[in-house]
Amino acid sequence: MNKRLKLIAGIFWITTINCYAQIKEFDPLLDSKVTVIPAPSQEEWNSNYMWYPGQLAAFYQQQSAKISKERCVNVGYPGKFFAKNNRAYFKREIKLHKENNLRWEGPSDIILYVNGIKQSTTNKQITLPAGKSSLLFEVITNDSLPCIILKGDGMENPNEWQVSMDKNYWSIPESASMYNKPATRPDAPQNIIAQIKPQEILPMRNAKTIGTDGVQIGNGKSSVSCPLKPGDSTPLKHSTMPP
Structure with a gap:
């Protein structure tokens, strides 16, 4: 009986210690004395990156698997992920009352077709004529998310575009307001730098x-x-x- 009571007391003591340790766990982002160093300022547009639904999760999964392999840690990821695809198409019909300049940013290769004709562009921008036009962007990447962000009056809303991976099935693209910086793509690492300062110095030895x-x-x-x-x-x- 005494052994059983001691065992129960020991289990309770260990559980209490573990709970206390978890409560005392240090999180730099919750410490008021820690200074989060802001990232360098970047140009922001009134639009956001857009991509085929499920593809951002697929590329995040790829990054997690790669990091896990580099650290030699066998980690499993639950759930079913979309297979990643390195090509996407974005299209829409527009009607302009006057000439309009359109700019875009994204990964490596982006090809623009206007009314089915491949355009020769420089600096990822083009001047579109007034009237009706059919726009089609083909985004091809090596090992990153095929996505695109646009800047141009009346052409920036992702909900007015359609996206496909095979030009047969079309869908409304995924997008998020946090991805409005053309220099930072959605699948780029989001790093936070924090400066942790000592509360006390205890001199020892020399x-x-x-x-x-x-x-x-x-x-x-x-x-x-x-x-x-x-x-x-x-x-x-x-x-x-x-x-």
Whole structure:
């Protein structure tokens, strides 16, 4: 009976410790003292990238599998993913009252057909004539999501375009407002850089404090000045001292 009680008590103690450890787990993005460094500013358009439904998930799956293989970790991904395709077509009919300039961005090869005629374009832009026109973009990639983003009056709304992978079955493209930067495609890695500053410095061995806001490490040839007070947000500084 005593052994059983000890076993139950041990299980309860281990569970309590695990729960406490999970509660105390550190998440940099939830720490008010952590500074998230903003990404460099990029040009933003009034439109968004668009792609064939399910293809972004397919390319995300490909990236996850590749990263997993590189880390030599056997990880399974539940669910059924679409097979990735490196070609997509985007089309729509337009009616312009005057000439209009159309620009686009996307992966490697993008071919534009106007009224069924292949266009020779430079700098991914073209001036469309007034009147009715049939536009067809063919996007071909090597190992990335076939997608496209457009800039031009009356031609930027993805809901007014159709997308296909075989030019037989057409659908409304997938899109999201967060993908409105032509320089960053939807399947590009979304990295967040955070600066984590120390709350306290405890000098040990060959280190000693300098005044109230610094610490000297080594034989005096170099020093590192760090915040010593909890909550101090002064950035880490490095300076060279005379021997």
